Amino acid sequence: xxxxxxxxxxxxxxxxxxxxxxxxxxxxxxxxxxxxxxxxxxxxxxxxxxxxxxxxxxxxxxxxxxxxxxxxxxxxxxxxxxxxxxxxxxxxxxxxxxxxxxxxxxxxxxxxxxxxxxxxxxxxxxxxxxxxxxxxxxxxxxxxxxxxxxxxxxxxxxxxxxxxxxxxxxxxxxxxxxxxxxxxxxxxxxxxxxxxxxxxxxxxxxxxxxxxxxxxxxxxxxxxxxxxxxxxxxxxxxxxxxxxxxxxxxxxxxxxxxxxxxxxxxxxxxxxxxxxxxxxxxxxxxxxxxxxxxxxxxxxxxxxxxxxxxxxxxxxxxxxxxxxxxxxxxxxxxxxxxxxxxxxxxxxxxxxxxxxxxxxxxxxxxxxxxxx
Ligand SMILES: NC(=O)c1ccc[n+]([C@@H]2O[C@H](COP(=O)([O-])OP(=O)(O)OC[C@H]3O[C@@H](n4cnc5c(N)ncnc54)[C@H](OP(=O)(O)O)[C@@H]3O)[C@@H](O)[C@H]2O)c1
Numbered sequence: 001x002x003x004x005x006x007x008x009x010x011x012x013x014x015x016x017x018x019x020x021x022x023x024x025x026x027x028x029x030x031x032x033x034x035x036x037x038x039x040x041x042x043x044x045x046x047x048x049x050x051x052x053x054x055x056x057x058x059x060x061x062x063x064x065x066x067x068x069x070x071x072x073x074x075x076x077x078x079x080x081x082x083x084x085x086x087x088x089x090x091x092x093x094x095x096x097x098x099x100x101x102x103x104x105x106x107x108x109x110x111x112x113x114x115x116x117x118x119x120x121x122x123x124x125x126x127x128x129x130x131x132x133x134x135x136x137x138x139x140x141x142x143x144x145x146x147x148x149x150x151x152x153x154x155x156x157x158x159x160x161x162x163x164x165x166x167x168x169x170x171x172x173x174x175x176x177x178x179x180x181x182x183x184x185x186x187x188x189x190x191x192x193x194x195x196x197x198x199x200x201x202x203x204x205x206x207x208x209x210x211x212x213x214x215x216x217x218x219x220x221x222x223x224x225x226x227x228x229x230x231x232x233x234x235x236x237x238x239x240x241x242x243x244x245x246x247x248x249x250x251x252x253x254x255x256x257x258x259x260x261x262x263x264x265x266x267x268x269x270x271x272x273x274x275x276x277x278x279x280x281x282x283x284x285x286x287x288x289x290x291x292x293x294x295x296x297x298x299x300x301x302x303x304x305x306x307x308x309x310x311x312x313x314x315x316x317x318x319x320x321x322x323x324x325x326x327x328x329x330x331x332x333x334x335x336x337x338x339x340x341x342x343x344x345x346x347x348x349x350x351x352x353x354x355x356x357x358x359x360x361x362x363x364x365x366x367x368x369x370x371x372x
Contacts, residue, residue: 005036005048005088009125009371011077012351017066019282021359024064025352028074037088037128044092045131049102053345053368054082054122055147056354057180062277063111066284070312072111072118079369080106081151082122083143086134093131101137103146107312107322109133122147123351125371138333141340148340148366149329152184157325158311159269160188164245168193171238173261176249176274177214178205180366183341185247185271186214191337194245197237199230199254201361208364212341220254227253231260242266251292252276259298267305274361341365347372 011034018024037048060078062068083103086096096102104122106112109129111121120127137146160166172189176182177198189196190213198214200206206217218233234243242263248255251273258268273279279291299306315322332338343363346354348371357367 005039005126006050008036009034010348011124011126012079012121012348014064014072014074014076014078016074017282017284018064020065020278021061021067021355023282025355029064029078029352031349031351034125036126039088042088042090042128043130044090046090047086047093047096047102047129047131047134048088049082049084049104049127049129049134050087051082051122051124051127051371052084053143053147053370054079055151055180056346056358056367056369057081057151058272058274058358059112060121061355061359065282067278067280067282069280070112071284076111076119077121077124077127078111079122079124080110080112081147081149082110082127083137083146084127087126090131095131096134096136100134101143103135103137103143103149104129105133105135106151107133107315112312123348123369123371125348138330140336141333142342144342144345144368145340147368148180148342149333149338150326152180152340152366153188153329153332153338154322154325155181155271155309155311156184156188157328158314158321159247159271159309160185160192160245161328162314162321162325163307163309164247164267164269166192166194166245170194170244171197171241172245172247173197173199173218173234173243173258174214174247174249175199175220175254175258176247176272177209177217178202178361178364179249179274181271182247182249183209183212183365185249186212187338191332197234197243201225205364212364220250220257227257229260230257234261238263245269247271249273250275255292255294259294259302259304262302262304265303265305267307269307269309271309343367345370
């Protein structure tokens with residue numbers, strides 16, 4: 001008889017895609033009892049984690065309606081980046097031992113991965129990950145900080161270093177700077193000697209961003225929610241020249257106005273489209289109904305570079321990208337130069353509130369769910 005790994009716990013389960021993330025939350029996502037994994041069903045190379053914390057991501061929400069580019073067939077558990085203690089290891093596992101503090105690599109474990117481990121997301125008491133996804137947690141970060149590290153800073157490195165080629169002295173505008181990835185972008189740009197103009201909709205969050213490292217902030221919307229001519233503000237901050245790089249995590253009208261903010265030969269880095277999330281139809285139906293269009297005349301006359309920056313997909317096309325950026329990130333962590341910002345922590349029983357807060361962009365940076 002095999003010894004039990006531990007007591008039963010709970011996990012959030014997406015049973016069916018919604019028409020939208022909010023429809024999924026209302027009708028197709030539930031908290032259910034979760035038995036501890038049965039070792040007799042696991043591979044020799046599997047590791048069981050007792051989850052202590054999981055980041056709550058914008059991508060988790062889009063996945064629930066099948067509106068994200070990477071689809072996981074329901075039923076599955078959300079939660080892309082999680083960490084905890086090793087509770088069990090298969091006979092062939094060498095790199096980690098029971099009791100180790102581990103961060104799961106979202107490329108090869110959880111819903112953003114492909115294969116048998118993708119149904120085990122971090123909104124749960126127990127997860128099964130393959131050994132190669134178990135990353136020892138950096139000693140100088142809390143687990144909450146660890147689960148806000150890789151997705152955000154790998155994205156920031158890909159956008160600003162590998163695609164944007166950020167240089168010391170550059171002026172970088174970051175839209176959606178209060179978001180999980182945008183905040184990492186602010187900090188990474190500063191570490192490369194850039195001047196950062198962080199933008200957003202809320203004066204309160206912009207004040208927080210100045211405390212978190214942004215040199216300047218610009219409110220991009222008027223009281224009625226329409227996008228302002230913020231090119232005037234960017235020009236005023238750059239002696240009329242314009243920015244070298246724009247990080248665009250917001251999309252829609254913000255993208256078009258951004259072209260006006262760039263200097264001749266500047267770069268627009270397309271990160272995402274938080275303002276226009278429905279570029280695919282709900283329920284996992286594909287199809288982009290003419291979303292996010294840019295005027296080619298401005299791009300041409302200003303000699304702009306428009307750069308798509310998908311951090312995970314690019315890595316699948318060029319495997320050399322990832323080791324370099326991971327090395328840089330872990331070196332910065334070791335030196336104390338990267339300390340991820342963590343927003344509020346929600347108990348697992350409040351999973352619905354945590355996701356709805358993320359959808360409404362209530363706080364700065366990422367929040368976490370604690371299964372305890
Ligand atoms: N390229 C990549 O590899 C990559 C990786 C991860 C994520 N992404 C994408 O990047 C985008 C941001 O992701 P995230 O994880 O940082 O999301 P997030 O934490 O939810 O942050 C998004 C930010 O965008 C702003 N925003 C949200 N809705 C908006 C609206 N309707 N109008 C204007 N601004 C709005 C908010 O800032 P304010 O409230 O302060 O305005 C919010 O803080 C998403 O589209 C995501 O899919 C791309």
